Amino acid sequence: MTLSLLFEQLLNGLQLGTMLFLMASGLTLVFGVMGLINLAHGSFYMVGAFVTAWTAGTTGSFWVGLGAGILAAAAVGAVVELLVIRRLYHRQHLDQVLATFALILIFSEGTRWLFGSSPLWLNVPEALSGAVALPGGSRYPVFRLVIIAVGVLVAVALFLLISRTRLGMRIRAGESDREMIGALGIDIAKLYTLVFALGAALAGLAGSMIGALQSVQVGMGEPVLILAFVVIVIGGIGSIKGALIGSLLVGLVDTLGRVFLPSLFKLFMTPAEASGVGAALASMLIYVLMAIILAFKPKGLFAAND
Amino acid sequence: MTRLHKGALDKTPGATPVPMPRIQRETWVNWALLGLLLLAPMIANALGEVYYVNLATRIAIVTMAAVGLNLAIGYGGMISFGHAAFFGLGGYVAGISAFHAFDMTPVLSWPITMPGTDNLLVIWLVAMLSCAVLALVIGAISLRTSGVYFIMITLAFAQMIYYFAVSWPTYGGEDGLPIYLRNQFPGLDTNDPLTFFLICFAALVLALAITARLMQSRFGAALTMARLNETRLATAGIAPYPIRLVAFVISAVITGLAGALFADLNGFVGASMLSWHRSGEIMVIVILGGVGRLYGPLSGAMLFVLMETLLGGLTEYWLLFLGLILLFVVLFARGGVMGLLAGRARHE
Amino acid sequence: MSDAVLTLSHLHKSFGALQATHDVSLDLKAGEIHALIGPNGAGKSTLIGQITGHLMPDRGEVRLAGENITALSVAQRARRGLGRSFQVSSLADSLSVLRNVMIAVQGLQGHSFHFWKPVHRDASLVEPARAAIARMQLESRAETPVSELSHGERRQVEVACALALKPRALLLDEPMAGLGPEGSARLTELLEELKHEVPILLIEHDMDAVFRLADRISVLVAGQVIAHGVSDEIRANPLVREAYLGD
Amino acid sequence: MKKLTAVGLGLLMSTGLASFQAQADEVKIGMITTLSGGGSHLGVDIRDGFQLALEQSGRDDIELLIKDDARKPDVAKNLADEFIQRDKVDILTGIVWSNLAMAVVPSVVRQGVFYLSPNAGPSDLAGRLCHENYFNVAWQNNNLHEAMGAYMQQQGLKKPFILAPNYPAGTDALEGFKSRYHGGELAGEIYTQLGQTDYAAEIAQIRASDADSVFFFLPGGMGIAFTKQFHGSGVELPLFGPAFSFDEIILGAVGEAAIGVVNTSQWAYDLDNPTNQAFVESFREAYGRTPTLYASQGFDTANLILSALETAHPDDADAFREALRAADFESTRGEFRFGKNHHPIQDIYVRTVVAGDNGQPTNRLVGVAVEDMQDVFVDECRM
Numbered sequence A: 001m002t003l004s005l006l007f008e009q010l011l012n013g014l015q016l017g018t019m020l021f022l023m024a025s026g027l028t029l030v031f032g033v034m035g036l037i038n039l040a041h042g043s044f045y046m047v048g049a050f051v052t053a054w055t056a057g058t059t060g061s062f063w064v065g066l067g068a069g070i071l072a073a074a075a076v077g078a079v080v081e082l083l084v085i086r087r088l089y090h091r092q093h094l095d096q097v098l099a100t101f102a103l104i105l106i107f108s109e110g111t112r113w114l115f116g117s118s119p120l121w122l123n124v125p126e127a128l129s130g131a132v133a134l135p136g137g138s139r140y141p142v143f144r145l146v147i148i149a150v151g152v153l154v155a156v157a158l159f160l161l162i163s164r165t166r167l168g169m170r171i172r173a174g175e176s177d178r179e180m181i182g183a184l185g186i187d188i189a190k191l192y193t194l195v196f197a198l199g200a201a202l203a204g205l206a207g208s209m210i211g212a213l214q215s216v217q218v219g220m221g222e223p224v225l226i227l228a229f230v231v232i233v234i235g236g237i238g239s240i241k242g243a244l245i246g247s248l249l250v251g252l253v254d255t256l257g258r259v260f261l262p263s264l265f266k267l268f269m270t271p272a273e274a275s276g277v278g279a280a281l282a283s284m285l286i287y288v289l290m291a292i293i294l295a296f297k298p299k300g301l302f303a304a305n306d
Numbered sequence B: 001m002t003r004l005h006k007g008a009l010d011k012t013p014g015a016t017p018v019p020m021p022r023i024q025r026e027t028w029v030n031w032a033l034l035g036l037l038l039l040a041p042m043i044a045n046a047l048g049e050v051y052y053v054n055l056a057t058r059i060a061i062v063t064m065a066a067v068g069l070n071l072a073i074g075y076g077g078m079i080s081f082g083h084a085a086f087f088g089l090g091g092y093v094a095g096i097s098a099f100h101a102f103d104m105t106p107v108l109s110w111p112i113t114m115p116g117t118d119n120l121l122v123i124w125l126v127a128m129l130s131c132a133v134l135a136l137v138i139g140a141i142s143l144r145t146s147g148v149y150f151i152m153i154t155l156a157f158a159q160m161i162y163y164f165a166v167s168w169p170t171y172g173g174e175d176g177l178p179i180y181l182r183n184q185f186p187g188l189d190t191n192d193p194l195t196f197f198l199i200c201f202a203a204l205v206l207a208l209a210i211t212a213r214l215m216q217s218r219f220g221a222a223l224t225m226a227r228l229n230e231t232r233l234a235t236a237g238i239a240p241y242p243i244r245l246v247a248f249v250i251s252a253v254i255t256g257l258a259g260a261l262f263a264d265l266n267g268f269v270g271a272s273m274l275s276w277h278r279s280g281e282i283m284v285i286v287i288l289g290g291v292g293r294l295y296g297p298l299s300g301a302m303l304f305v306l307m308e309t310l311l312g313g314l315t316e317y318w319l320l321f322l323g324l325i326l327l328f329v330v331l332f333a334r335g336g337v338m339g340l341l342a343g344r345a346r347h348e
Numbered sequence C: 001m002s003d004a005v006l007t008l009s010h011l012h013k014s015f016g017a018l019q020a021t022h023d024v025s026l027d028l029k030a031g032e033i034h035a036l037i038g039p040n041g042a043g044k045s046t047l048i049g050q051i052t053g054h055l056m057p058d059r060g061e062v063r064l065a066g067e068n069i070t071a072l073s074v075a076q077r078a079r080r081g082l083g084r085s086f087q088v089s090s091l092a093d094s095l096s097v098l099r100n101v102m103i104a105v106q107g108l109q110g111h112s113f114h115f116w117k118p119v120h121r122d123a124s125l126v127e128p129a130r131a132a133i134a135r136m137q138l139e140s141r142a143e144t145p146v147s148e149l150s151h152g153e154r155r156q157v158e159v160a161c162a163l164a165l166k167p168r169a170l171l172l173d174e175p176m177a178g179l180g181p182e183g184s185a186r187l188t189e190l191l192e193e194l195k196h197e198v199p200i201l202l203i204e205h206d207m208d209a210v211f212r213l214a215d216r217i218s219v220l221v222a223g224q225v226i227a228h229g230v231s232d233e234i235r236a237n238p239l240v241r242e243a244y245l246g247d
Numbered sequence D: 001m002k003k004l005t006a007v008g009l010g011l012l013m014s015t016g017l018a019s020f021q022a023q024a025d026e027v028k029i030g031m032i033t034t035l036s037g038g039g040s041h042l043g044v045d046i047r048d049g050f051q052l053a054l055e056q057s058g059r060d061d062i063e064l065l066i067k068d069d070a071r072k073p074d075v076a077k078n079l080a081d082e083f084i085q086r087d088k089v090d091i092l093t094g095i096v097w098s099n100l101a102m103a104v105v106p107s108v109v110r111q112g113v114f115y116l117s118p119n120a121g122p123s124d125l126a127g128r129l130c131h132e133n134y135f136n137v138a139w140q141n142n143n144l145h146e147a148m149g150a151y152m153q154q155q156g157l158k159k160p161f162i163l164a165p166n167y168p169a170g171t172d173a174l175e176g177f178k179s180r181y182h183g184g185e186l187a188g189e190i191y192t193q194l195g196q197t198d199y200a201a202e203i204a205q206i207r208a209s210d211a212d213s214v215f216f217f218l219p220g221g222m223g224i225a226f227t228k229q230f231h232g233s234g235v236e237l238p239l240f241g242p243a244f245s246f247d248e249i250i251l252g253a254v255g256e257a258a259i260g261v262v263n264t265s266q267w268a269y270d271l272d273n274p275t276n277q278a279f280v281e282s283f284r285e286a287y288g289r290t291p292t293l294y295a296s297q298g299f300d301t302a303n304l305i306l307s308a309l310e311t312a313h314p315d316d317a318d319a320f321r322e323a324l325r326a327a328d329f330e331s332t333r334g335e336f337r338f339g340k341n342h343h344p345i346q347d348i349y350v351r352t353v354v355a356g357d358n359g360q361p362t363n364r365l366v367g368v369a370v371e372d373m374q375d376v377f378v379d380e381c382r383m
Helices: A003-034 A041-059 A062-083 A093-115 A142-164 A166-176 A178-183 A188-213 A221-235 A240-266 A271-296 B020-046 B050-075 B084-103 B120-142 B147-167 B193-216 B218-228 B230-235 B240-266 B276-289 B296-314 B318-332 B336-342 C044-052 C074-079 C097-109 C123-135 C151-164 C180-194 C207-213 C231-236 C238-245 D002-021 D040-057 D073-086 D098-110 D143-154 D168-180 D200-208 D221-232 D248-258 D274-287 D293-311 D317-326
Strands: A131-133 A139-141 B106-108 C004-015 C018-029 C033-037 C059-064 C082-085 C169-173 C200-203 C216-221 C224-229 D027-033 D062-068 D091-093 D114-117 D134-136 D160-165 D188-192 D213-216 D239-242 D262-265 D344-355 D361-373
Touching: A003 A041, A003 A142, A003 A166, A003 A188, A003 A221, A003 A240, A003 D200, A041 A062, A041 A093, A041 A188, A041 A221, A062 A188, A093 B147, A093 B276, A093 B318, A131 A142, A139 A142, A142 A166, A142 A188, A142 A240, A166 A188, A188 A221, A188 D221, A221 A240, A221 A271, A221 B147, A240 A271, A240 D188, A240 D200, A271 B120, A271 B147, A271 D188, B020 B050, B020 B193, B020 B296, B020 B336, B050 B193, B050 B218, B050 B240, B050 B276, B050 B296, B050 D073, B084 B106, B084 B120, B084 B147, B084 B240, B084 B276, B120 B147, B120 B240, B147 B276, B193 B218, B193 B240, B218 B230, B218 B240, B218 C097, B230 B240, B230 C074, B230 C097, B240 D073, B276 B296, B276 B318, B276 B336, B296 B318, B296 B336, B296 D062, B296 D073, C004 C044, C018 C033, C018 C044, C018 C059, C018 C224, C033 C207, C044 C082, C044 C169, C044 C200, C074 C082, C074 C097, C082 C151, C097 C123, C097 C151, C123 C151, C151 C169, C151 C180, C180 C200, C180 C207, C207 C231, C216 C231, C216 C238, C224 C231, C224 C238, C231 C238, D027 D040, D027 D073, D040 D062, D040 D274, D040 D293, D062 D073, D073 D091, D073 D098, D091 D293, D098 D114, D098 D168, D114 D293, D114 D317, D143 D168, D143 D213, D143 D239, D143 D262, D143 D344, D143 D361, D160 D168, D168 D188, D188 D200, D200 D221, D213 D221, D221 D239, D221 D248, D248 D344, D248 D361, D262 D361, D274 D293, D293 D317
Parallel strands: C033 C200, C033 C216, C082 C169, C169 C200, D027 D062, D027 D091, D091 D114, D114 D134, D160 D188, D160 D213, D213 D239, D239 D262
Antiparallel strands: A131 A139, C004 C018, C004 C059, C216 C224, D262 D344, D344 D361
């Protein structure tokens, strides 16, 4: 393992982490402000990817597709909030879990009904394809660097939004006291729709970009959703800072675990066995991480309201 | 049996008087559901329609898994999103045991030699013990958290076990493990569909009776209070944590036994029994039927399995409709099927 | 101070920069009612939390009947004989009065891992619970769900729960609030009678009741005990007048 | 709601009774396949290919019942029960995935029903658990990987890097590859997580190794993701794999990143035989897309059944079985016969992905990797 390879793997972990942050920040915001567990968050990721792929395929431009994907995710988020989600704010977590589980089924099958069973085509835009040289000689895809940059931008923007703007003030007020912002004369219903759509848009953004790297297919949101939940639980639900730290932690642990565990086992096993055992443990690693963190910090690393 | 239907929780002579007609209505509904489950396969069997016997067996087993989860969610207020771990573990105990019995190899050769077996009584015992141990570990850690954290940490543990099963080659990994010959119950022919149904039905009735009795006991009173008002319980000098932990273990044991039966019904056990969709499905059944109602899981499982069977035959987009129905139940039919059939829940 | 049942010594507790409890020491002697008063925000809730075990003090000690209980949990303290009622009613609303009180009896007996015998047929649970309810003159409401009770009745159920625990020391957090004149009078009577069985640490806003009932009074302002004494001393204390009346 | 349940039960009972009235000489075929959720395009193609063959046969005495298993083993098992016990089907077919096949097939064939696999071929069913009523019309799972091992050795590649997901089909793939590849040393061997979609870490390892080629088995979305990411990584090594990651539908999703990839398949749409040409043409006409290998497998399975029905009705199990075993039908893949374990003995071809007429990537037949390939588990089969 050379230093440059290690550096490259750290970048990979960082990239996975920033992508997770796009998902997790929306999820944690919605929980922090409205107290809602949204299992259907992965569906917005899928909507973003499908609309981007479809639009890009039709117009020939990734960028038009990206814009359409984000807008569509936000719009779908707003509609879902108006029709379904707002009936769930005062419900128990159990009802929220079931209702949003139902939404997953509806979105997955609805998407399949609209777009068919086959995965859609979506590629990295021409301008961002290719790879650049890294210090140490290896090469790294430009598009992944862009994802990291977008993740960092979104993180900064979110921090500014929450700490500097009126909307952010309302969001913070909502986190600390839901009754109070009602009393302040803020239209709480509108605020909730806005926050929910914002979260959906971020998920859509993640889906659009990742769709270009991976495959755009029904069900693509579910593995990401579970990872995003692991992230926000590790970070402390409701905390944007926690989501950021959690994302990076999960991204790095997952990537490095996949790389190093098999190598570790190769010290005392045959390569094939080591690869198998290492991969098995690597796939369990982030869940182990989460269990350990919660065992010692039952409300995550940065519990928002504690 | 009558005692069983008087209601498990608060609606006992010493507690809240509930208007009489409602008690009778729920009792009546409970009996009707149980009777339907018992009679339908018998009639089907007499008509030679084996398929419906197996369908009823499936309902009985799925109900039992949900009865276990209902103990945790409905009675204990512990929203476990990881009960597939116990369902699957129970299944794997049956599968692994049958595998070794078929191959005549030992399950364990160290520290003690343990041969495989196809004796259901032994398998059930081992399945229940394994689930109890696993639940003790998972519960001990998870119950330190609460709320969403509890939901997610139970999910995390189930995922760990899922990935372990997928990548563990000895017992088939993702391909799973077929059970070539259904495990045997001393003195009965388990290959006869009706006999196997009756075994499962008896196990279900036992699980229901135990749950009912349990919830009337001191332990049940403490568990109810842990759910309704943890502070009150602690102020009475009863620590909530051990009460919850024991309830979690019992819940896991019931779900695990259902898993063992499920594996034998299907003649197959695989990692899909451990997946998070499975946890979601059991939870859906509990909520569909009515959370915290003794017979909620039965009505939920009947509805769920029938929907799966009927809708699945009508359209390949049946999951879309399942989703819509679920959404409708959550938003507009609170209290689930039992709420519709027997009126509002007794508490909350 | 050998007859002190409950002793707090030098308790400190801060939340970040806010010092919510500053060097508080007080005791509760057998046979007395010791009232703790103070304006809103004086740190009463924080102090109660430290006595009952919901909060851990940063420094200092809590002793019950000579035993150091500072590090014990809520349940452990309750088992050692610390009974309490809550300022905001903390009962299981959907359960009957009897069920709420029975839990306390069950806690007292210490057997909660019994899985088989139905509680409603367990005379050793039902009878003490009914006795505690009778003591609060709530017999007619025993089977009523708490959610259907009036505010005052809930307070009485709280006290019944605390009594059913047969505590060595009783901590009552604003038991008079919302009772109305008649209920207040009845409760006052009961407390006077009760203090001979179990000493009471009374947190109360109703000054009339406090001055009538309390053998001793401690005044908490800004996390500190600023005055301590019998009724007349407190009434005359200029610090107290300043804190309370703002003059 | 109660009334609804009652109606539901009544409905179930009545459809059950209806099955009694089926005509005796009619043939009932039950198809359990994946039509919803991830990977459903495989099931859809199998179904479409199968139905096309039935339509072309012009027979109206065959009833085809199709149900979706949602890729869940217990649902598949339940559907099998339903088909056998309620609908009394003579033949079952359709399952896409090995784990579902393992859940369903052993018990089905023991009940005397014929099962013809149009896709999955787990090693146990070819070996230790082989059965007289089980026929595999596609391939044994390891075939395409073994063939690729042999091909890469022929091509003189010295240091292949190999990877597959960490599950039984994945281990079978790599073991299968290694069993026929002895042309050098592996540059590396990685098991990835099942369902993994980001391969940056693995690609970095490939880059850092001294590999001269990459062999991978990543079915479905995993393969799409890997191929795209590999293409974008700037690593310029030739890619090899089984056809599962390069059917026409997946190629559409991968785009030009797939161009140049070499893959092994028992079938290619440009395979030069009249049956195949007619099949591809009629499939395109009927469904408006180019068939995948899954469609050809569905088509072949149906034609095998049709050919056997010419000789015998499944009620006469022994005669029908003999007719199936003879495999007297025109296969889309050229010569086709069964080994003694009822698995195919067939040529495995090599295809390469090129830019098609409209710029879209498509497969071109290059040659034959292994002739008359038979699976290695046949000796474990005691039949």
